[in-house]
Amino acid sequence: VTLEDATHRAIVARLTTELTPARALWSPWARLACWLALALAVVGVAAVSGLRHDLGVVIDRPGYVFELAILLAGAGLAATLALLAAVPGRMGGRRARALGAGLLVLALAAALLGETGVAPATRTAFADLRCVACVGLFGLVPWLALYRAVGRAAPLDGTATALCVGAAAFLVGAAAVRVACPYDDVAHLAVWHGLPVALWTVVSTVLAGAGLARWMDDGVSDRHTAGG
């Protein structure tokens, strides 16, 4: 009996003893569909409860709809990256590059093709800061849902996955604020809607990045429970 055989037998005995049923997760695509439904619901809530009273009119403008579509498509792409990255072996380099390039194209399109309304003279700093907070608040529920969905799987790179989770959630926040906020000028959109996406994404990545990969350090029997 070699040392390696003895090691193997010891670890196999231990793991088989501690084995409990662990129901397989839904596929990343099914979880993505659920998350997108939640994201659309958040945008719907923002539309109903927001300060924009001309939504019925602006929704007919192609530029406005295009902007919303870009924000939601970016959120969907980032969520796809996060959910695939949480399943070992699912995210090859080619697929990651393609999805990353898609995100970049959407960001450029949003920056170059967005609407360019005029800033109202009566707007206060409070209104600007309210948009920063609202991007975070509207993004919070999608963030919690996606973080939970990703955390139940096995993300191998916690920081990169957390970055995708944050980007997806706070792009939904930005889309929600876009339908709730009455201002359309490009400076306001870029600084008070666009930058908060980056800000909240970085903050959430710093706070949650290490936690996503902690499953590799946990004890053997404390991660899965019967049927869980």
Added chain:
Amino acid sequence: MAAVQRGDRAAYGALLDDIGPAVQQFVRRRIRDPEEAKDVYQDILMALHRARRSYEPDRPFEPWFFAIARRVVARRRSERLTRDARELRPSVMPDVPIESDGHLKLALEQALRHLSADQRQAFELLKIEGLSVERAAPRAGTTVGALKVRAHRAYRILRRFL
């Protein structure tokens, strides 16, 4: 693997026996130190155990499993690089031998003989390898609480003999 997700222990044992040689080969190709390779081998199988819920039954097993194995090896390498960077390595050895060091070493060796195998392992993992209790416990194949008890008993015995 689908049977493993349902809690089938026999299937799990068969799966681990089946992949064992491939994993050993995989680790040996990447880790030269045999002791470290043994640890990494165990870490990979434990990571498989913890990640089992993320396996999709309708997809091939190997890409899923070896993605985990590669990550475990990469983390181990990264930890070793960090540890090596922190360790002090004197560029010049001292001319004068430090007598008390030899005396202490001898006394420590004698004291360690009074420990049981489990107590000695707990002491080595926590005080010589410098692992946290949380990381040392899986290595010792026990719980955090049990490892703390072993370490506490080991310290008490060592205090008596040093």
